[in-house]
Amino acid sequence: xxxxxxxxxxxxxxxxxAGVNPDDVAEGKSFTDDLDVDSLSxxxxxxxxxxxxxxxxxxxxxxxxxxxxxxVSYIEAQS
Amino acid sequence: MTRHDVVVTGLGATTPLGGDVxxxxxxxxxxxxxVGPLTQEWAAQLTVRIAAQLAVxxxxxxxRVRLRRLDRxxxxxxxxxxxxxxxxxxxxxxxxxxxxxxxxxxxxxxATTMLAQDDILEASGPRRVSPHTVPMLMPxxxxxxxxxxxxxxxxxxxxxxxxxxxxxxIALGLDIIRAGRADVVVAGGTEAVIHPLPIAGFASMRAxxxxxxxxxxxxxxxxxxxxxFVLGEGAGVVVLERADHAAARGARVxxxxxxxxxxxDAYDIVQPHAEGEGAIRAIKKAIADADVAKMDIMHVNAHxxxxxxxxxxxxxxxxxxxxxxxxxxxxxSMTGHLLGAAGALESIATILAxxxxxxxxxxxxxxxxxxxxxxxxxxxxRHMEIPAALNNAFGFGGHNVALVFTRA
Numbered sequence: 001x002x003x004x005x006x007x008x009x010x011x012x013x014x015x016x017x018a019g020v021n022p023d024d025v026a027e028g029k030s031f032t033d034d035l036d037v038d039s040l041s042x043x044x045x046x047x048x049x050x051x052x053x054x055x056x057x058x059x060x061x062x063x064x065x066x067x068x069x070x071x072v073s074y075i076e077a078q079s
Numbered sequence: 080m081t082r083h084d085v086v087v088t089g090l091g092a093t094t095p096l097g098g099d100v101x102x103x104x105x106x107x108x109x110x111x112x113x114v115g116p117l118t119q120e121w122a123a124q125l126t127v128r129i130a131a132q133l134a135v136x137x138x139x140x141x142x143r144v145r146l147r148r149l150d151r152x153x154x155x156x157x158x159x160x161x162x163x164x165x166x167x168x169x170x171x172x173x174x175x176x177x178x179x180x181x182x183x184x185x186x187x188x189x190a191t192t193m194l195a196q197d198d199i200l201e202a203s204g205p206r207r208v209s210p211h212t213v214p215m216l217m218p219x220x221x222x223x224x225x226x227x228x229x230x231x232x233x234x235x236x237x238x239x240x241x242x243x244x245x246x247x248x249i250a251l252g253l254d255i256i257r258a259g260r261a262d263v264v265v266a267g268g269t270e271a272v273i274h275p276l277p278i279a280g281f282a283s284m285r286a287x288x289x290x291x292x293x294x295x296x297x298x299x300x301x302x303x304x305x306x307x308f309v310l311g312e313g314a315g316v317v318v319l320e321r322a323d324h325a326a327a328r329g330a331r332v333x334x335x336x337x338x339x340x341x342x343x344d345a346y347d348i349v350q351p352h353a354e355g356e357g358a359i360r361a362i363k364k365a366i367a368d369a370d371v372a373k374m375d376i377m378h379v380n381a382h383x384x385x386x387x388x389x390x391x392x393x394x395x396x397x398x399x400x401x402x403x404x405x406x407x408x409x410x411x412s413m414t415g416h417l418l419g420a421a422g423a424l425e426s427i428a429t430i431l432a433x434x435x436x437x438x439x440x441x442x443x444x445x446x447x448x449x450x451x452x453x454x455x456x457x458x459x460x461r462h463m464e465i466p467a468a469l470n471n472a473f474g475f476g477g478h479n480v481a482l483v484f485t486r487a
Contacts, residue, residue, distance in 0.1 A: 019144030040148070043210040 001079060003027070006053065006072045013048045017041055027069030035068075055079055085256045086487060087333045088325050089167025089318030090427050091159040091267075095311050095414050098135030099162055103414075103424075104431050108460045110440040112295035112413050114309050121275045127287045129294040130273045131311030131415030148211040149224065150189035151271035152314075156221035157228055159314040160265055164229055167318040169263065172328055176232040180261035181225050183316065184238035184248040184268050186419025186474070189216030191274045221269045225316075233261040239419070241474030242382070244268045245315060246422025246482055250339035252319040262324045267316035267423035278310060284349070286386060298416075299443035300383035300409035301390050301451045308384040311415025315423030317430070332487040334430045337467065338369025344477030351389055351473060355396035361479035362400035362469065369483035371467045373402050376483065378438050378468040380429040383409035384416050391450040393471060398453065406463065407455045408432070412442045422472030422480060429470040429484050437462050 001009075011025035018041040024034070031037040037045065046057050049071070055078040057065075065071045092099065095113025096106035106113070113131040122128045137154040138146060146154055160183070164170065192215040199207050214220055219237040226235035234255070238248045245268025252266035281287050288307040290297035298309040325332055342364065344357035351358065366373060379397060383390050390409075397405070410428050417424055432438055437460050444457040467485040474480075 017144075017147070019142070040210040047206060 003072050003076060006075050007068060009052055010049065010068060010071060013045055013052065017044045017048060025068055027067065027072060029068050030066055031068070049075065053079055083257050083259070084322035085253050085319050085336045086322045086325050087317050087336055087430055088320045088330045089163040089169070090333065090430065091162030091166060092313065092315040092424055092427055093133060093135060093155050093158045094313035094417070094424060095131035095134055098140070100427060102134070104428070107410055107413055107428060107439045108437065110413065110442045110458060112442060113311065114294045114297055114415050116291070116294050125275060125278055125282065126289055127278050127282045128291045129288070129297055129309060131309055132273060133312055148215065150192040150215040150220060152185050152189060152269045153215065153221045153224050155271060155314040156183055156269035156316070157224050159267060159269070159316040160225040160228065163265060163316040163318050167320070168330060169318065174263060176230045178233055178262040179229065179231040180233040180255050180264045181222050181229070181231045181235045182238065182248045182252045182255065182264055182266040183222040183225050184244040184419055185218060185221055186239065186241045186244045186270055187272045187277060188218035189220055190272050190277060192216045194274060194276055225265060229265060231265065240478035240480070241476050242416065242418050242421055243472040243474035243478035243480045244419035244422060245424065246426060246470060246472035246480040247341060247478065249317060249319070249336070249423065249426055249482060250341055250480055253336050253339050256319060256321050262321045264319045265316060266319055267314065268420040269314035270418040270420045271312045272418070273310060273312050281310065288385060296443050298385045298412050300381070300385045300412050300441060301448050301455065302444050303446045303448050305385045305387060305390065307386055308411070309415040311417045313414070313417045313420050313424060315420050315427050317423065317426060334433050334484045334487050336482065337371055337485045338365050338367070338483045340364025340368060340481045342479045344479065346477055349475045351392050355392040357477060357479040358393060358396035358471070358473060359400045361481040362396060362471065365469065365481035365483045366401065369467070369485065371483060371485055374404060375466040376401060376469050377405055377463065378432055378465045379405045379407050380425045380432070380468065380470045381407050381409050382471040382473045384411055389473070391448060394450055394453055401469065403453060405453065405469070406438045406461060407441070407453050408439045409441045410439055412444070422470065425472065426470050426482060426484070429468045433465045433468050433484055433486055436464055438465070
């Protein structure tokens, strides 16, 4: 799966869970500061991403995933 | 110390009869029933297969992402509160948030969220349980969301007194303003538990009507053929305001909340006191608190749920505490029983009865019980002068609440 495909997959999840406009989702965007995803929604995003991409994202990793790009890199490395 | 007068300046509701106050009131005056069959697959196994479901789904009003984190009872409390707030014209009034409080309760709370998340827990494991579960099921959730929405900083309160909740929440609002802790209180009740477990629980108590083949005729307070209440869902919210505060901003005033009486039976966890002792004291206290002449209280919106025992006890209590002159209404004959929202929705009906000079009809009263020794506007609304009116609400646990409203 390419980085663009993973980003698109995350955009789908973010739209479903937090109502984020998919056009706003890009690797440089911060989940909390740019996309307004709060901590509870972030939990939902992580669980949905694990399911969608078939990866495990432990809770202690989540705090390192500040931007969409961080998440894409993590998922890319795991899958 | 002079006591602050409290008036009602805003109304909001979403009910089995309509998505707002105007449509609900129109349907009430027309004598329409909001009760229908439960067509969900889960209903087939139940002895009770009827209910009064919302006329307008919250998804038609609130956006999808917002609804993901709201229990249905929270969503409809928000819908009703938004309406009441807009109706009161407070949005751009410059009201100090530290002078705005919320008092919104629920009888049962986020039970359907708990049950749905338990299904997820059982089927998919703990990691799949929504992080929104706790704020969705907590009993203060509806009040907290309303407070968040309106920016209320004078305190957010969530009364829980079963089917007396909505009325007691309004009584608490009255106390808050009288005590000087807020100038405006958004007060009411909400309930949304049309789900097999609560229905099975009430049905096991033999408290519900099983007239499944005639849903619209099932809720029949005071009628000889009554066989229990019909579960309804919905929310009702009123804006209470210190009278001089409302006058200073030129607000439209629906009615005055003149007084409240609250008592507890200390008798039985579900049965009302055999002589209605607690109800009698609540009504007397409300009349004394309101300082109105009994003869001015020309109308009562009764608790009257359509149960064999409770309906008649209330008649006796009203005769003793108030007299034989009021004209009664049991609007639950049309809305079903909204549990924690009932006292709020019925307060709204009481307020509008005063404003419009009309007692709403009590439908299905085809064959009145001999014990019904007070007048009821059966089948058709009755137009008459109503200087003041009473709303009763009683709840499991022995809670009795009576509210007196008077003309503005």
